[in-house]
Amino acid sequence: MTVVARYEEVARSLSQRIEDGSYPVGSKLPTEVNLADSYAVSRATVRSALDSLERLGMVSRRRKIGTLVESAQPTSGYMRTVTNMNDLVQYSVETRRLVLSRDEVVADQALADRIGGHAGDAWTLIRMLRLGELGEELPVCHTDVYLDPEVAAIVGDRLERPDGLINEIVERCTGRLTDRVEQRIRACALPKGLAAQLKAEAGSPCLEITRRYVESSGAVAQVTVSIHPGDRFDFNVPMQRQR
Template identity: 40%
Template sequence: MRTRWAIVANLLTQRIVGGEYPVGTVMPNEVDLAEQLGVSRSTVRAALGELQQAGMISRRRNAGTRVESVRPLRGPGSYNQTLATIEDVAQYGAQTDRHVQEIATEIADSKLATLLDCAPGEAWLRVSSLRSSPIASSPPLCWTDVYVAPMFAAIVRQRVADYPGLISTLIEDFAGHPTAEIHQTITAIGVPKRLVTALEAKQGAHALEITRRYLDAKDRVFIVSRSIHPADRFSYDSRLKRQSAPSGVYPLSAKPKRLAG
């Protein structure tokens, strides 16, 4: 028997294919769709999540749900994320499930210290997790190692197992320390041998390694995350717009400062 959200997802797909919601237009919001279809808002949200994972729609806070394609671009259990703001990153945490695999203290050697922009010998908390789609039968979306600065280690260790969102929002919610900026690097790699079994992937399969450094208002790094995404389960969308500037003038990025423990 099909679940209610799957029936709604199929109905919305039919509306997109039939042209009721053309590509490039914004669909009605969750509340309006729930009223139209006679279902709960949570059912609509789950159905829209399915369409987003298939690449048929994109969802952004304050911009609504935009139709991107009349056919699925990815298979079940994949994930598509449109990133433009810190809130978009947080939305990923709200729409996927974290399964903590290990929590440990890491003493930074020279290589890790370079990644964390800290002094060698500092003790950072590492939280290793699998992220998965709400679709129970789907393989994991990614493996993530999150490194947390010493001053927030205790609160994260205490609360992370029961907190549904990203660790950055956990720190903001319970320590009042918000993220001001995220520096992100995406690299093409092969799935590491140590993660093949956990990710249900083939050894050497293509993957995206995504490293994010979370900075506070004083440009201090307080979280670093490194995620391995099998390439067939995740993609990023971004829109680039021309910004007028004086000829020959380009913005310079400042080097993040260390966050004292």
């Protein structure tokens, strides 16, 4: 049984009414107060629903004007802005995992160069998609999760559940705490083998984000490699001049 958050139900209902012309492009949606009354939910739930529609490019919200309908169809897929570890936690709340496969692999030199460690290291590889809040939107990314086999054995099938941050699940199950995250971001072309899964054109621009979760001892229990189509993810790094 799939449990759908109330704000997702509201967002889905509003998107359907936009698509069928009940709220045509260029019109204004009812106020948050009116929507909350109509759906018998809180204003916070309405705001979350409108956030979802705004990320899909279907509406825009303007101060002192209200919420305007911009498109009858999603135009941007799912886009998430991440600036820190707290945003990663929120990112895991707002997206869902769909596990595709689970295998035992031994790193060759190419894989070791890509994720760190050494050729000959054993890993449990879990391949998955990250899906957005609404069932019909485009996948957010494809992720390869490399786990220490001992950690994978303890975690079991918990990663097959759709929600939660992988690192938090690992920490909770094993007691092995992450001290820091080493992250590498590079631009690349979307591999042909992932194009169909991500519903994007092979060779189109994408971001590859590799994260190594390092413990205080220097041990690494998990590494993730995520491929994001270029129009579905933002990563912002504030930089301030040192004085």
